[in-house]
Amino acid sequence: MASIVSIDASQLLIVDMQSKLSLAMQTEAMQAVSKQVQALAQTAQRLSVPLLLTEQYPQGLGHTLPEILQHAPQAPVIEKTAFSACAAPKFNAKLSRDKSQVILVGMEAHICVLQTAFDLLAQHKQVFVVEDAIISRAPTNHANAIARMREAGCIITNTESVLFEWIGNAQHEAFKDIAKLVR
Template identity: 60%
Template sequence: MKNAAYKADRNQSQLVAVDMQTKLSRVMSSDIDGVIKNCAILLQSAALLEIPTIFTEQYPKGLGLTVPELSPYLAGKKAVEKTAFSCCAEPAFNRQLLGDHTQVILVGMEAHICVLQTALDLLAQGKTVFVLEDAVISRNPENKRNALNRMREAGVIISNIESLVFEWLGVAEGDAFKKISQLVR
């Protein structure tokens, strides 16, 4: 195992929040509040550490805009609107992917559709892909489990928000460490 490839590096990371939308969130499993909370923690941590962030919205006319709980952490950013399931099928998404950032961290919904297809396409582009299991969701928990298994077998690194943000930090010191420690409590 190449240890460095399996550890998140904030200088190589880019965060992608996939389709965290209002109407879609209403039909998710009962874990949706926890997933939204975890996505908020991750977005705040990324902002503190100056990690570039992209967020997408699948057919917003029908599925609504991004959930209001995440809006404060996306201020100044414009959603990549899409109709394709894989974010990578959208040219605007690909233009925002930073070539020098080799790691892409994926969160959002649905794990077995848009997150899965995006993860597989990013792997095909040579990216190291992390999916945070406590920040992705599907309507059916079995579909989420299946998607996580498929992604793991394909080479996606399955992790969680707390592990990832502390990998980003690297050391237990400084203002960012103090603020992020408060967020994950």
């Protein structure tokens, strides 16, 4: 199996980037993660990479952050109460069966992101966890989640790698716009 993201084989999953939940995160870290998730969503939309969003109990944790939603206006938003997105029947109905790779971002790294990653691996998906686009309230929980996901077989990557792997070449028509996103 390839260890590089393919535009033709991948889909982006944004897990629980919700307004009230974001308030529990460290402010600077949350701003940095939000910026990375926005860059990924914006690029996915531009390149027609399928995109899904989940919301964990939105009545209590709020809806997806507007600054992220603006870059994914057509993306399905799946409400859930299970920690793993894969435990929500509506999610499985929307997950692209013909895309073998899932680019995984969101919060919290050690709960919903981790459980979703493990379930996606069980579905034989190649899971790319974008380390700088996931967050937990405690940095130690983030680090532990990364270690567990790596050990389980997830590929740990970063935003810039995904963006530039999607386009593959500096001559791609989206290169200049993507380069601006990472400055």
